[in-house]
Amino acid sequence: MSITAIHKHNVIDMHDMQQLVPKLARVKSCFSDGPDVSTIEVEMADGAPVDYAPGQFNMLTVFGVGEAAISISGAPDGSRLIHTIRDVGAVSQALMRLKPGDQLGLRGPFGVGWPVRAAQSKDVLIVAGGLGLAPLRSVLYHILAHRVQFGVVTLLYGARRPADILYQSEIANWRESCEINVVMTVDHADVEWPGRVGVVTQLIDQAEFQSQNTLAMICGPEVMMRFVASALVDREIDAENIFLSMERNMKCAIGHCGHCQFGPNFLCRDGPVLSYKKLRPLLKVKEL
Amino acid sequence: MAVEYASMLSKHAFFKGLRSEVVDLVAGCAQEIEFSAGQYICHEDDQADQFYVLVHGHVALQIASPGRGARTFLTIGAGEVFGVNWLVAPYRWTYDAKALDDTKAVVLNAVCLRRKCEADHDLGFELMKRVMPVLIERLHVCRIQLLDLYLKQN
Amino acid sequence: MTVINVLALDDLQILLENLQEDGYALIAPQLQDGVIIYDQVEGLEALPRGVNDIQTPGGYQTHKTKEPSLFHYVVGPHSWKKFLHLPKLQLWQAKKFSDEICIASSEPASFKAAFIGVRAGEVKAIALQDKVLINSGVVDEAYKIRRDKAFILAVDCARAGGSCFCVSMQSGPSVEGNYDLALTEILTPNHIFLVRSNSEVGEKILKKTPHRPATAEEIRIGQEIVARTAANMGRAMPDTNIANLLSQNLQHPHWDAIASRCLSCANCTMVCPTCFCTTVEDVSDLKMEEFSRERRWDSCFNLDFSYLHGGAARSSVAARYRQWMTHKLSSWVDQFGSSGCVGCGRCITWCPVGIDLTQETQAIYDDQLG
Numbered sequence: 001m002s003i004t005a006i007h008k009h010n011v012i013d014m015h016d017m018q019q020l021v022p023k024l025a026r027v028k029s030c031f032s033d034g035p036d037v038s039t040i041e042v043e044m045a046d047g048a049p050v051d052y053a054p055g056q057f058n059m060l061t062v063f064g065v066g067e068a069a070i071s072i073s074g075a076p077d078g079s080r081l082i083h084t085i086r087d088v089g090a091v092s093q094a095l096m097r098l099k100p101g102d103q104l105g106l107r108g109p110f111g112v113g114w115p116v117r118a119a120q121s122k123d124v125l126i127v128a129g130g131l132g133l134a135p136l137r138s139v140l141y142h143i144l145a146h147r148v149q150f151g152v153v154t155l156l157y158g159a160r161r162p163a164d165i166l167y168q169s170e171i172a173n174w175r176e177s178c179e180i181n182v183v184m185t186v187d188h189a190d191v192e193w194p195g196r197v198g199v200v201t202q203l204i205d206q207a208e209f210q211s212q213n214t215l216a217m218i219c220g221p222e223v224m225m226r227f228v229a230s231a232l233v234d235r236e237i238d239a240e241n242i243f244l245s246m247e248r249n250m251k252c253a254i255g256h257c258g259h260c261q262f263g264p265n266f267l268c269r270d271g272p273v274l275s276y277k278k279l280r281p282l283l284k285v286k287e288l
Numbered sequence: 289m290a291v292e293y294a295s296m297l298s299k300h301a302f303f304k305g306l307r308s309e310v311v312d313l314v315a316g317c318a319q320e321i322e323f324s325a326g327q328y329i330c331h332e333d334d335q336a337d338q339f340y341v342l343v344h345g346h347v348a349l350q351i352a353s354p355g356r357g358a359r360t361f362l363t364i365g366a367g368e369v370f371g372v373n374w375l376v377a378p379y380r381w382t383y384d385a386k387a388l389d390d391t392k393a394v395v396l397n398a399v400c401l402r403r404k405c406e407a408d409h410d411l412g413f414e415l416m417k418r419v420m421p422v423l424i425e426r427l428h429v430c431r432i433q434l435l436d437l438y439l440k441q442n
Numbered sequence: 443m444t445v446i447n448v449l450a451l452d453d454l455q456i457l458l459e460n461l462q463e464d465g466y467a468l469i470a471p472q473l474q475d476g477v478i479i480y481d482q483v484e485g486l487e488a489l490p491r492g493v494n495d496i497q498t499p500g501g502y503q504t505h506k507t508k509e510p511s512l513f514h515y516v517v518g519p520h521s522w523k524k525f526l527h528l529p530k531l532q533l534w535q536a537k538k539f540s541d542e543i544c545i546a547s548s549e550p551a552s553f554k555a556a557f558i559g560v561r562a563g564e565v566k567a568i569a570l571q572d573k574v575l576i577n578s579g580v581v582d583e584a585y586k587i588r589r590d591k592a593f594i595l596a597v598d599c600a601r602a603g604g605s606c607f608c609v610s611m612q613s614g615p616s617v618e619g620n621y622d623l624a625l626t627e628i629l630t631p632n633h634i635f636l637v638r639s640n641s642e643v644g645e646k647i648l649k650k651t652p653h654r655p656a657t658a659e660e661i662r663i664g665q666e667i668v669a670r671t672a673a674n675m676g677r678a679m680p681d682t683n684i685a686n687l688l689s690q691n692l693q694h695p696h697w698d699a700i701a702s703r704c705l706s707c708a709n710c711t712m713v714c715p716t717c718f719c720t721t722v723e724d725v726s727d728l729k730m731e732e733f734s735r736e737r738r739w740d741s742c743f744n745l746d747f748s749y750l751h752g753g754a755a756r757s758s759v760a761a762r763y764r765q766w767m768t769h770k771l772s773s774w775v776d777q778f779g780s781s782g783c784v785g786c787g788r789c790i791t792w793c794p795v796g797i798d799l800t801q802e803t804q805a806i807y808d809d810q811l812g
Contacts, residue, residue: 130437159438189361201432220438227428227432251722259721263689
């Protein structure tokens with residue numbers, strides 16, 4: 001179809017290369033979530049709902065700038081499309097500059113998310129580092145919506161500084177509800193910070209869970225995930241029951257462009273969430 | 289009293305699995321101590337003649353710096369210990385320790401402990417085996433903090 | 443039992459005309475600037491005659507012979523992927539109308555082509571790309587639309603090149619798998635082509651073309667030619683489970699040794715008939731009213747390929763070479779059920795410093811044994 005053939009509000013047949021063509025979406029709302037982080041809610045321009053599983057991601061396009069993979073941060077009702085974005089590159093910077101009503105392109109959702117079904121009737125240990133809380137928020141909302149299906153649920157969250165803690169009001173609500181145990185720590189405290197100082201792996205010793213009946217979900221910088229996962233193995237959680245959300249350069253999101261390969265895995269398609277059992281030997285290899 | 293401390297110590301994670309006669313030796317140097325929230329437990333450059341075995345509450349380890357206030361670099365909770373400076377000359381605190389909430393600890397008199405360790409190397413070795421992992425863990429934590437993993441990388 | 447027929451040289455010209463009559467553009471080898479390349483031709487006369495090539499690690503040279511041969515050179519830097527998995531492709535366009543943006547997928551251009559002189563390894567390479575781009579989940583429509591229409595006129599290799607190792611990759615020199623017609627070129631006593639058909643379309647084209655059944659002697663000569671090629675391979679991959687060998691040696695010091703020579707120029711990935719990686723670039727007009735996204739071939743040797751905020755995941759050349767070679771020979775097996783290498787040797791010939799992946803694999807293998 002040539003561009004001149006497109007008319008306003010025309011519904012365009014996109015059967016060819018459908019997966020590679022973004023659909024039009026709009027920013028519904030946006031708010032700051034720390035010094036260099038924004039959270040935006042997006043809705044499809046045609047109003048169509050988007051079904052996604054916790055841990056999946058979307059490819060967001062800022063027209064004229066480019067496309068980036070952004071995990072879906074979830075929402076209490078499980079259908080809203082919320083994305084937490086940090087200004088780490090041209091596309092994410094442009095995404096952060098979007099205002100309510102602005103148009104953007106959206107492809108997705110893509111990827112294999114968190115194993116929420118396998119977690120049923122188990123204790124769930126969620127370990128987040130920095131922005132890693134974003135893709136885990138959708139699983140937390142899922143658990144809260146189906147709380148009786150899960151055992152003891154614990155969120156261990158490490159942030160850089162108190163000001164960098166994401167979703168502060170949600171975390172306060174989760175704490176208050178007593179549905180999940182929340183323990184936080186920061187790497188670098190200021191004088192006002194009343195909480196723990198140290199790294200997130202230190203929170204594992206005190207966390208309550210039955211090792212043989214626990215499923216752990218980890219997201220954060222790779223170094224943090226490596227140490228958390230090995231600490232969980234030390235506490236006798238089977239590597240098969242430890243899941244990490246991996247990050248690599250995702251471009252096509254359909255396993256065709258080759259960019260996100262991590263060993264034999266196309267992380268966009270086979271991941272981003274994979275078991276530590278699969279990842280452990282690969283995480284040991286530098287620059288894989 | 290020593291019997292009571294021996295029972296407290298043997299339940300503490302730091303002394304877990306230690307033979308009872310060794311725990312008894314340690315308990316001979318013990319005393320229970322409480323701090324209210326906000327109270328300083330020790331100060332940088334003071335003589336480190338105490339080794340704290342935390343039973344309840346939280347303690348912030350801090351270094352104050354002009355214009356930036358007292359900066360907490362690590363917090364310690366129940367089941368942990370602090371003050372391992374007791375073991376190594378010149379036995380001096382290198383930070384301030386402040387109770388974050390009402391805190392209970394067993395404080396071990398380091399002079400007493402050092403004397404017993406000199407006299408009984410088995411005791412010294414047992415304590416050393418327990419102090420080393422704490423130091424290694426703290427070193428690892430410190431490295432991870434230095435890496436500033438959550439800092440924006442661009 | 444495959445029926446083997448014979449085409450005379452003139453019949454081959456008629457066969458090409460029949461393909462053209464059926465709407466196929468002819469893409470065939472040509473000699474350009476001393477190099478065998480693939481491009482559109484109008485007939486048999488455009489094909490190089492009496493051209494042989496000498497291929498060595500980092501070396502390529504063609505020379506004329508007195509033979510009337512049409513296919514005695516082996517493969518050059520081009521492969522058929524440039525006609526199926528396009529080097530550049532617009533994926534979509536978008537335009538802003540007042541304040542509303544409309545997005546339209548860019549329709550893949552239809553292209554009905556007959557590929558003339560496709561070698562055994564290339565038939566297999568096309569099958570490997572089919573697996574990646576059509577048969578492993580999401581279908582790449584732009585590839586499929588061209589692939590579905592492609593007519594493959596293959597040819598058995600009558601000569602082995604200096605960089606070839608298709609025998610050890612079980613992909614040649616005799617054409618097998620998905621092709622329409624396959625030829626064996628025989629020069630003596632007469633210049634003829636044995637032809638076998640492997641599809642209805644192939645059969646249909648052959649029917650329209652004058653041909654006769656091959657004699658037992660002609661068939662024997664054909665077999666002998668292919669057997670001679672097989673016996674003269676320039677090199678071989680070590681006879682072991684390469685996929686396991688490499689996946690168990692990801693930290694081997696030999697990767698650094700290779701990296702000390704590798705220029706990370708990406709030549710090997712560009713000439714490889716199975717490398718499929720792509721990247722995208724968004725463009726817009728200055729008024730920010732018209733936008734489009736273009737896809738183009740990319741290479742795992744490019745630093746940007748593994749870019750993550752903060753830097754490249756594979757910043758060292760060693761890591762990038764390892765990614766290429768282990769993907770091709772090892773993780774491809776996990777991903778798609780077979781090796782991604784067909785043994786055509788292009789990556790060896792066109793490497794400016796002559797890195798030879800069979801030797802590099804052998805070095806790791808020998809060290810393992812030692």
